[in-house]
Amino acid sequence: xxxxxxxxxxxxxxxxxxxxxxxxxxxxxxxxxxxxxxxxxxxxxxxxxxxxxxxxxxxxxxxxxxxxxxxxxxxxxxxxxxxxxxxxxxxxxxxxxxxxxxxxxxxxxxxxxxxxxxxxxxxxxxxxxxxxxxxxxxxxxxxxxxxxxxxxx
Amino acid sequence: xxxxxxxxxxxxxxxxxxxxxxxxxxxxxxxxxxxxxxxxxxxxxxxxxxxxxxxxxxxxxxxxxxxxxxxxxxxxxxxxxxxxxxxxxxxxxxxxxxxxxxxxxxxxxxxxxxxxxxxxx
Numbered sequence: 001x002x003x004x005x006x007x008x009x010x011x012x013x014x015x016x017x018x019x020x021x022x023x024x025x026x027x028x029x030x031x032x033x034x035x036x037x038x039x040x041x042x043x044x045x046x047x048x049x050x051x052x053x054x055x056x057x058x059x060x061x062x063x064x065x066x067x068x069x070x071x072x073x074x075x076x077x078x079x080x081x082x083x084x085x086x087x088x089x090x091x092x093x094x095x096x097x098x099x100x101x102x103x104x105x106x107x108x109x110x111x112x113x114x115x116x117x118x119x120x121x122x123x124x125x126x127x128x129x130x131x132x133x134x135x136x137x138x139x140x141x142x143x144x145x146x147x148x149x150x151x152x153x
Numbered sequence: 154x155x156x157x158x159x160x161x162x163x164x165x166x167x168x169x170x171x172x173x174x175x176x177x178x179x180x181x182x183x184x185x186x187x188x189x190x191x192x193x194x195x196x197x198x199x200x201x202x203x204x205x206x207x208x209x210x211x212x213x214x215x216x217x218x219x220x221x222x223x224x225x226x227x228x229x230x231x232x233x234x235x236x237x238x239x240x241x242x243x244x245x246x247x248x249x250x251x252x253x254x255x256x257x258x259x260x261x262x263x264x265x266x267x268x269x270x271x272x273x274x
Binding site: 004005006011012013022032 | 172175176179180181182183184185186187189217219220223227235238242243244245246247248249250253254257
């Protein structure tokens with residue numbers, strides 16, 4: 001079966017590395033968002049900051065949060081997980097608050113941010129991503145607990 | 154930007170995401186099917202990139218030229234990054250990692266089409 005065009009049988013993910021198995025998918029998506037939001041924020045702040053300062057500053061904040069989450073998940077370990085947990089929390093709060101505000105007061109957000117309308121301009125990925133991130137981190141913590149490990153050092 | 158070519162590219166990218174998802178569901182690593190489809194995608198992306206550069210040199214000027222150039226450069230690198238990163242993932246999630254890269258390519262291509270159409274300003 002090793003020659004199957006779909007690849008050989010895969011082992012199940014083992015260990016509690018944040019960037020293995022499903023974690024690697026998360027890091028990939030977070031990385032894409034960090035790059036996309038970061039590049040967009042730089043262009044907006046540099047070229048057209050006066051047009052919608054609130055929206056553009058929020059884009060920049062979102063980009064930083066995505067970057068921190070990506071690095072935290074990719075590095076793992078105790079500090080990486082704590083960092084990622086905080087970043088996912090801020091991200092979830094951000095998308096909920098900005099999403100609500102952008103619906104209540106559209107005039108304050110003349111130019112869309114990643115988090116406007118709960119991330120509808122990005123297929124609601126910004127809303128789903130922090131939830132998946134937090135679930136993944138909780139899953140790893142539970143694995144550590146059931147395997148009697150004190151967690152990554 | 155040639156819209157027919159972008160349509161073909163989108164189909165190939167979605168196909169790559171499809172085989173990626175399939176190998177994850179079937180609990181398999183990535184294999185020659187993934188590499189073949191990713192290769193076709195990369196080849197078409199390079200063709201598309203060269204065509205765009207030729208027309209840029211020929212005088213076509215998207216309004217947001219910097220953003221357009223950044224997207225054009227990144228989109229060509231994405232399948233390579235996806236394959237390299239998926240190959241080092243030993244579990245069935247390698248296919249999904251590749252799928253993320255493929256879907257990102259599809260989204261970026263349509264953003265490129267939009268950027269290409271808006272000129273002057």
